[in-house]
Amino acid sequence: MYRPDEAGKQGASQPAREQRAPVERGSLLDLLSSDLHEAKSGADGSATDRPAEVQHQSRDIPKASPHPADLVPPVSRAAGAPRDSYFPGLSGLSRIGVDDIIGWLRDGLIWIVLALVLCVGAALAYAMTATPRYTVYTDIVVDPSNLNVVSDDVFTTNPQRDAQLLEVESKLRILTSRNVLSRVITQMRLTEDPEFVKPSAFSSLKNLFSTKAEQQAGNELAAMRALSERVEARREERSFVVVMKVWSEEPAKAVTLSDAIVAAFEQELFQSAAESAGRVAQSLNARLDELRHNVTESERAVEDFRRKNGLQSTNDGQLVSNQLSNELNTQVLDAQQRFIQADTRYRQMNDAITQGRTASASEFESVNMTNLREQYNVLQQQIASMQRTYGERHPRLVNARSERANLESAMADEARRILDRAKADMDREQQAFSALRAKASDEKSNVFSDNEAQVQLRDLERDARAKAAIYETHLARAQQITERQQIDTTNVRVISRALPPNARSWPPRTVVLVAGGGFLGTILGISLALALGLWRYIRRPQPLAP
Known part of the structure; x- marks a missing residue:
């Protein structure tokens, strides 16, 4: 049976020159490759030649903690180089068992508890200090076909479904466009709302070197960015229903924002159609002057020719x-x-x-x-x-x-x-x-x-x-x-208006955050304890096989 003192005696009986063989130092990759090669050689040769009892005792050596004098660095059988002195335990990674992992968890229990406490405290602090978000939803039916007020309208209707879906997608893009959001910002004065325009530490100093117009433009840009991040719209599959999601720090404000965006969306669609019709009317009016001149010249030519040739007509058109x-x-x-x-x-x-x-x-x-x-x-x-x-x-x-x-x-x-x-x-x-x-x-x-x-x-x-x-x-x-231009033919209907939410959408409830923090702290603590145990294992010298 293998004993530590026998290993010490065998190590002492070896020639002094062999014990004092210089260790060749190279790169970390060379050391790792050398140790892995030795571990493979030991697993294929010496480990299989030893009896099962010796192998069992050798697996118990790390738990016996032998005297450092009895331990000799492993020697590479392939190149004859000494084992790496930095990670002597790499060769024994295959011998790690459940007892080792339990021991590492027991030794790192303090780290587990510390990580659990820190994560739970962080989750509780975030739950108490995070800005709440209240999300409301509005369902809108965007019909691609406008109302047929006149028989020969300016805008034609395409009966193809793909074209209709493209029309709905275009109007969906208008719903979250800057024109619509600008109307909401102007209507609700969001540039004066600290929720959307948060004052910075250097805002007072910056205002000293900027004009009022520049300050107003900066506030509008900040409000636009903040509002665009809070609005989201998507179309339900196989339908013309658009779901708009809006969140705010206050439930009532979220509902007001949603209603204002829908109203601004309808105004934008009406104004867009009115402007398109206005451009057509303007082009026609510009053409009317030329047409009127042509008609006048033609009628004058008729009368001049009639007068020149003495052609007189009766009431029935006969000469x-x-x-x-x-x-x-x-x-x-x-x-x-x-x-x-x-x-x-x-x-x-x-x-x-x-x-x-x-x-x-x-x-x-x-x-x-x-x-x-x-x-x-x-x-x-x-x-x-x-x-x-x-x-x-x-x-x-x-x-x-x-x-x-x-x-x-x-x-x-x-x-x-x-x-x-x-x-x-x-x-x-x-x-x-x-x-x-x-x-x-x-x-x-x-x-x-x-x-x-x-x-x-x-x-x-x-x-x-x-x-x-x-x-x-x-x-x-x-x-x-x-x-x-004065008639609104847009066929947009709100089928579900926004309602004040009962609870915040973010952050989750305190209980959920604390539970999540506890779970995350436990995982982090266990990972840290295992990492420290593995580090100590690969840094600890291993005894030589008999």
Whole structure:
């Protein structure tokens, strides 16, 4: 059986030169590699050659604490170099057991207790001094489709779901943008709130060398940074619901901040849409001046051309020359009809006079002719009666026949006067017909020239109408968009408003912090005790194997 005194005797019997062999000192890596090589060699060779009883006793050597004189540094079998004097226990790392670990924990109990106390105290101090945080949540439905107030709105709606999700993500980015946060800072005066603008040690000195504008800008920047760190928003998967999280040091202030951010978000969306519509209206108004000028020039060109060519239009859009030509044609037809009637009457009267039918012809119509015919008819009856009564040579019959001849002569004279008057009427109608026909012929040539000019006039009118239609469309659109600026069509709804929290979100409760500190202190203490025990183990010399 192996004993420490036998190891001492064996060590004493070795030659003095071998015991006093110089130790080659090199780098730490050389020492570690040498010791590990010796430990492997000892585990493969000498350890396997020794009996189990000797090996068991050798594992108990560190607990026996032999005399330093009996211990000899291990010698490397590979290179013949002495064992490292700094970490002589590296070769025995494989022999560490549960008893060694329990011993190290027992020896480092004071460190465990000290770490536990320190961590628990630190956790308790942090729980008592840490600034509390109160977090509130607000659920907002951000519909990508705006309200359809007008049929032809400025902004189009994309029905594709990917585009709608991109629209919601864009509005989600607006929710936490600087424009929205700036509105909240201005509305709630966060630049004057010490929670958001914390005074520094050199703030008073810095204010002496800076202007009021620079101080205000610095406070706004500090408030912006503080507020942006307290606001967070995310979109729920497979939905258009956005959850906004806001925390503050006071529960009521957290709720107020959340409501103010939502209101500023809605105002920002409305202002963004209004500014976009305003830019479109401004562009249209700038274009309207040019369109108005073009319409005026086109209409002036139409009127100048009409005046130059003497083209006059009626209420129904027809040229006066065409209407006058049509009326002249009608008058010519009427005059021709009257001339034909007058010529026919004249010819009939002339034939009646030639044939001696003056007394019976119906063409001779006048008051005097009617009286003469009545007298002639009465006288003719008297003559017939006297012929039957008195005979052919009776003086009264002779006188009656003389009166009849006078009446016939008077009727002939009256017929010639009526014939002359009919001839005068025929000549007058003929002259009127000729004049109207000549005038109609002249007007017809004017109509042809006016029709040729009207072709160019219609082209000018079409151009003027097209420009006027474009101008009226742009004018109506500009007025509609101007009114659209005053309408809020953003479809954003708050479905769950922020409520005051019952407890703080950070730091955790004191009990949780103390429990966590105790657990962390225990882990740190155990780790420290094990590390110190391992350090002492690898620094302690190891006995040589027999």
